[in-house]
Amino acid sequence: MSLFAVACTGKTANNLTHQQNQSATSPSATPSECQTIQHNLGETQICGQPQKVVVLGPNLLELLLVLEVQPVGYADYFSFPYREFDQPDQQIPHLGERITSQPSNVGSLFEPSLEAIAKLKPDLILGIFEAHQNKYPLLSEIAPTLLLNYRPDQGWQQNLQVIANALKS
Template sequence: MTVRPVLRGAALLAAAVLVTSCGSGDTDTSEAATAPTGSSGDFPVTVETAFGPVTVEEEPDRVVALGWSDAETALALGVQPVGASDWLGFGGYGVGPWAEGRYDEAPEIIETLEPSLEQIAALEPDLILDTRSDGTQERYDALSAIAPTIGPPEGVGPYQTTWQQQLDLVGQALGRADQAEELAADVEQQFAEARAEHPKFEGTEVAVGAYTSEGFGAYVRGDSRVDFMESLGFVNKPAIQELAGENFFIPVSEEQIALLDAPLTVIFPIFVDAAEITSNPLWQQLSSVQQGNALVLEDEELVNAFSSGSVLGIQYALENAVPLFAEALQP
C-alpha cells in the first residue's frame, strides 16, 4: 500500500541522522510573540533535569523553545514562544499544520543543531526550553548562561526525551503542570481507544523503516515512531530490536533486508522519491509487500506528524495514520 501526495525531505528527517540532515534557517523572522497570561501555576518552580534542578523564579513571559517539539509543546499549553527552532523544516511559524493558529505572531526562527547564542540573547528570554536535543553539557552551559534552561530529563540519550517527559518538563517550567497532566491523560486515552477499536494491533510485530540515498534502515525503541507504534499495541520486531545500539536508527544492508519483513511494515522516504522504494527489487521481495501488509507513507503532513514526537503531532497521527495501519493488516 502506498499513501501519496507530497514528498519533502526536510519533513522526513530521521532522528538518528539529525546531525547530517537536519537544520533550520535563520531567516523568515518577525516580531516575537509573548506568552499569554493566565497561568495557574505558583512560582518559583523547580524542575529536575539531567543537569540538576533548575529554578524558574517567575512566570515566564519570553520563552525560547529550542528542543525538538518544544515549541509545539509550549503552544499546546497555551504559551507562545518568542523564538523557536524548526527541526522538521516546516517553514513559516516553524510548527506543523496541527499547531496552526496557535501563534498570534510568528516566533524568530533559530538554528537547530548550532543555535546562535547572540540571536537567542537578543530575544531577552526568561526561559529556554531544550528538553529534546543532543543534551550535551556544552550546549546546556552555553544556553543556561543566557537564561534558566530546561534540558532533557535524567537518563535519556540524545533526542530520546519522550513526549510524556517533554510535556511534563515544559508544563512544570511554565507553571502549567496540571494542564500538562490533563493533556497527557487525553492522549493516553486516545491511544487506549485506538487499541480497543483495533484489537489486531495488540502483540503484532511491526518493522518501522526509512529509505535514503544510502539505502534502507530501521528504527528501534527510543525513537518516537516505534514508541508510537508500541503505544498502539504493536511490538517492534525483535530481530530489529536486538541490533539496537546507542542510536535508534540502524542501517539495513541488502543481505539484511528480511529484517523489514513483518506482519506490518511501515516505511517512508528521506530525501528520495518514494518510487525508489516501491520499484526496488529488495523491497518487492518482502513477504509483507507481496501480501499487502506493507505501507509506504508519502504524505508530507502525515509523515511529519508520525515523526514529530510532539503531543499535537501525535494526536494528528492517531487520527490519520491509525486507519492506514488497520487497512494494511486486513487479510
C-alpha cells in the same frame, strides 16, 4: 561569562550554571516564588512565571503550544533564510497554524544562535538533551535552561509535565 573564565574559577560547569540560573531570574521575584525544576542535566531554578520562552526544536514547540504558550524564539530542524517566522502557518510545517505570535528565528536545532537567543532576553529556554547538552553552560548564561529527552521511549508526557511545572501552567 566565557568558558575560559569558568576554567579559571575552578568551579564546575554545574555549580556555575546553578549560580547563573539564580541570577538570571526575575529581579522582582521573591524566594517563595522560585521553584527548582528537575531535567535531564540536573536542576534549574526558575523564579516567577516565564513569559518569554525560546524553544529549540519542533517536538518541544508542540508541547509548548499544547500549554497555550507562544514562543518568542524558535529553532527548527533546518536553518531558514528569514529572521522571523512572520507567516508561521506557511513556514513551520504541521504546527504553524497553531502559532499566533511571530517568533524570531534562532537558528537550527543543532546550531542555535546564542546571539539571536540572547537578544530576545528570554525568561526560559527549552532545549533537547541529545542536541544541546554541550551548549548547556552557554545557554544557561542567557536564561534558565531546561534540557529534555527527545527519545520517544522516554515519554512525551514527562516532558509536558516538566514544562508545565516550569511555566506554572
